[in-house]
Amino acid sequence: MSSEKQDWLSAASDNQGISAQQLDSLLQDPDLQQQWLRYQMIGSVIRKELPEQIDTDFANRFELLLEQEEEHQLQPEVQIQAQPVMMTSTTRWNRFKTSANKPWMKSVMQGAIAASVALVAVVGVQQNQQSPDDALTSPLPVLQTRPIGGVATPVSLSQTTVDSRFAAQEQQLKVEQQRRLQELMQARQQQIRLMEQTAAQRKAAEPAKPGVEQQPHGN
Amino acid sequence: MPAFFWWVVLLLLALPAAASNDGWLQFERSQHAVRHFNFDLTYVHVRANQINTFRWLHGVHQAEGAIPVKTELEQLIPQDLTGTDTFRRGDRVYYSTPDSPVQVTLNHYIKELPAILFHDQLEIMKLYDAVPGSSTSLSGRTAQLLRLTSLASSRFSYWLWLDAETGFPLRVDTVDIDNQVLERWMVVHLQVSPTLPAELLQLLTADLPDDPLILPEQSSQTNHRFTLNWLPDGYQVLSQQLPVMTNHGNMLASWLLTDGLHQISVFVQPNAGVPVQAYRDGATTILVQPKQQVDVTVIGPLDVEVARRLAEAVQ
Numbered sequence: 001m002s003s004e005k006q007d008w009l010s011a012a013s014d015n016q017g018i019s020a021q022q023l024d025s026l027l028q029d030p031d032l033q034q035q036w037l038r039y040q041m042i043g044s045v046i047r048k049e050l051p052e053q054i055d056t057d058f059a060n061r062f063e064l065l066l067e068q069e070e071e072h073q074l075q076p077e078v079q080i081q082a083q084p085v086m087m088t089s090t091t092r093w094n095r096f097k098t099s100a101n102k103p104w105m106k107s108v109m110q111g112a113i114a115a116s117v118a119l120v121a122v123v124g125v126q127q128n129q130q131s132p133d134d135a136l137t138s139p140l141p142v143l144q145t146r147p148i149g150g151v152a153t154p155v156s157l158s159q160t161t162v163d164s165r166f167a168a169q170e171q172q173l174k175v176e177q178q179r180r181l182q183e184l185m186q187a188r189q190q191q192i193r194l195m196e197q198t199a200a201q202r203k204a205a206e207p208a209k210p211g212v213e214q215q216p217h218g219n
Numbered sequence: 220m221p222a223f224f225w226w227v228v229l230l231l232l233a234l235p236a237a238a239s240n241d242g243w244l245q246f247e248r249s250q251h252a253v254r255h256f257n258f259d260l261t262y263v264h265v266r267a268n269q270i271n272t273f274r275w276l277h278g279v280h281q282a283e284g285a286i287p288v289k290t291e292l293e294q295l296i297p298q299d300l301t302g303t304d305t306f307r308r309g310d311r312v313y314y315s316t317p318d319s320p321v322q323v324t325l326n327h328y329i330k331e332l333p334a335i336l337f338h339d340q341l342e343i344m345k346l347y348d349a350v351p352g353s354s355t356s357l358s359g360r361t362a363q364l365l366r367l368t369s370l371a372s373s374r375f376s377y378w379l380w381l382d383a384e385t386g387f388p389l390r391v392d393t394v395d396i397d398n399q400v401l402e403r404w405m406v407v408h409l410q411v412s413p414t415l416p417a418e419l420l421q422l423l424t425a426d427l428p429d430d431p432l433i434l435p436e437q438s439s440q441t442n443h444r445f446t447l448n449w450l451p452d453g454y455q456v457l458s459q460q461l462p463v464m465t466n467h468g469n470m471l472a473s474w475l476l477t478d479g480l481h482q483i484s485v486f487v488q489p490n491a492g493v494p495v496q497a498y499r500d501g502a503t504t505i506l507v508q509p510k511q512q513v514d515v516t517v518i519g520p521l522d523v524e525v526a527r528r529l530a531e532a533v534q
Contacts, residue, residue: 177493181505181516188484188518189330191475193314195457195482197325197431 006035013039242349245365246340248386249379253336254291255279256387259410259418261298265403266501272298272407275332278415280423292419295329305329306422313427323431333391333404334480335367335377342479346370346453347377355380357389358407371452372396373525374478375502385411393502393520402501445472445487449532451525453478471513472533483519487533490514497523506530 009032012018018026026032044050257278264271274296282288293307306313312326328337335343352364362380369376376398380390387409393402415423447456454476472487490512498505506517508530515530 173493177491177496177507180488180491181498181507184484184486184516184518185500185505187473187486188482191484192330192482193312193324193326195330195475195477196327198457200325 009035010039012036013043242351242365243340243344245351245363245381245386246343246349246367246379249365249381249388250336250340252382252385252387253277256385257412257415258387259412259416260406261408262404262406265405267401267499271300274298276416276419278419280415280419290423292415292422293329294419294422295331305331306425306427308422308425308427311427311429311431321427323428325431333388335379335391336388338480343367346374346478346480352378354383358409360384360389360409362389373452373522374481375401375520382409387411395502401499446534447474447485447529447532448534449528450476451478451483451521451529454483476519481520483517483521483529485529485533486516486518488514488516497526 008018008022009026012022012026013036026036259274259276261272261274264273274294276292276294276296278292280290280292282290290309291307295305297303301317304315306315307326307329310325310327312324312329314322314324316322328334347367347369350366350368352366354361354363356362357380361383363383365379365381367377367379376394376396378390378392378394379388381387382389387406389406389409391404392400394400450456455478457475457477469489470486471489472485474485476483476485490509491514493507493509493514495509496505496507502520503518504521504523504526506523506526508515508517508527510530510533513533515533517526517530519526521529
């Protein structure tokens with residue numbers, strides 16, 4: 001083994017350039033390879049890159065392992081899953097797709113479609129029956145508190161033109177009447193508010209104490 | 220796979236059939252909701268010529284201790300008119316008006332709220348049939364229509380829209396026999412919370428009189444001059460009459476009739492020289508009928524014809 005040879009090998013192990021010729025000789029000569037390993041080892045020691053325990057046989061053992069490994073046949077995938085979304089239900093979907101063309105499946109599907117149509121018809125009819133309600137839910141007609149059935153006699157316009165004093169009197173009466181009704185409405189409200197209490201009081205059969213007046217309350 | 224399809228079809232077809240049985244269950248659920256939820260809501264009460272807005276707070280307070288005592292707290296605040304603030308603590312309802320003392324009454328619910336939501340369901344079942352309807356969208360929620368159809372034609376029916384999720388009543392319409400809406404109660408804002416609304420905490424400790432005023436017995440002779448010899452179907456005279464106070468005009472006689480859910484008032488006053496008059500305030504009919512020397516006024520949720528017949532029955 002000449003020293004020139006070792007020189008370039010040393011330089012190459014220090015990441016210097018290496019010619020194609022030199023590379024060829026390295027690949028062919030086992031001695032040079034042994035030397036290459038030694039140089040690399042020396043370099044690693046100098047750079048303090050070595051692990052605590054050096055396993056120099058790692059490469060050999062790995063080679064052995066590779067030899068023991070069975071041969072694998074790589075084949076291109078037959079089916080490309082175009083949509084990742086379908087991945088989860090692929091098998092069921094495929095089963096469905098394959099069975100969909102069978103005659104029994106066709107008849108079932110036809111039945112299902114017919115049933116859906118019937119269902120839509122039923123729902124539709126119910127919706128239609130609903131429509132009068134919708135008419136009612138539209139805004140309420142604005143009614144004044146008004147006489148029903150024409151039983152009340154309205155103040156006639158002709159009367160006001162003929163005798164305005166009479167109309168004023170009529171108006172006065174109307175206001176008076178409104179006030180009286182208002183009072184009765186309040187009395188009724190009070191009656192309802194006190195309904196439960198009266199019942200309870202009667203049940204308890206308490207002696208009545210006179211003189212406590214309830215005042216009607218306005219809204 | 221085919222079995223699965225038929226299941227779906229069968230299920231969809233079976234749904235309406237199942238729904239028709241649970242009308243009263245839905246109703247029970249909504250009655251439970253107004254009693255047991257903590258909520259803060261705003262509703263509008265729509266009648267023919269007026270709309271009133273109220274805020275309604277409700278909560279259940281559970282006292283700490285060995286025996287948990289639950290107290291219902293409730294407040295009703297008019298939003299668009301100065302008026303009576305109404306509170307409820309347990310079975311006491313307080314009416315607070317700006318210029319008079321707080322009135323204490325014994326009531327297990329606030330009478331100004333729709334009675335149908337609070338009244339004993341068994342009593343209501345005697346008067347109505349519950350028919351579930353379709354579902355619609357109300358205030359951004361899904362609502363299920365429930366029709367309480369009156370068994371007697373003289374009584375008005377109720378249409379309730381209940382929140383599909385919670386069962387809470389979102390709308391109550393009172394309709395006549397022709398399905399004309401007479402009165403509408405509708406929630407426009409609803410907030411249900413896990414805890415008592417903060418405003419009601421004050422009410423829990425507020426110093427309010429506890430005893431309702433003892434009511435004076437009606438002097439028994441007042442009604443003796445007059446009798447009622449006919450009553451509308453299902454109604455009966457409440458055994459004890461309350462004295463009716465009016466600032467204006469004498470009250471010769473008065474009756475309060477009830478069918479368990481509704482009330483009809485009949486008043487007899489001296490003749491004031493007015494013609495026959497009939498008015499309607501929402502679902503309430505007001506009829507003034509002059510007789511020989513008296514005016515009979517009938518106020519209640521009934522037809523004009525029935526009201527007239529009742530007025531005629533005063534002798």
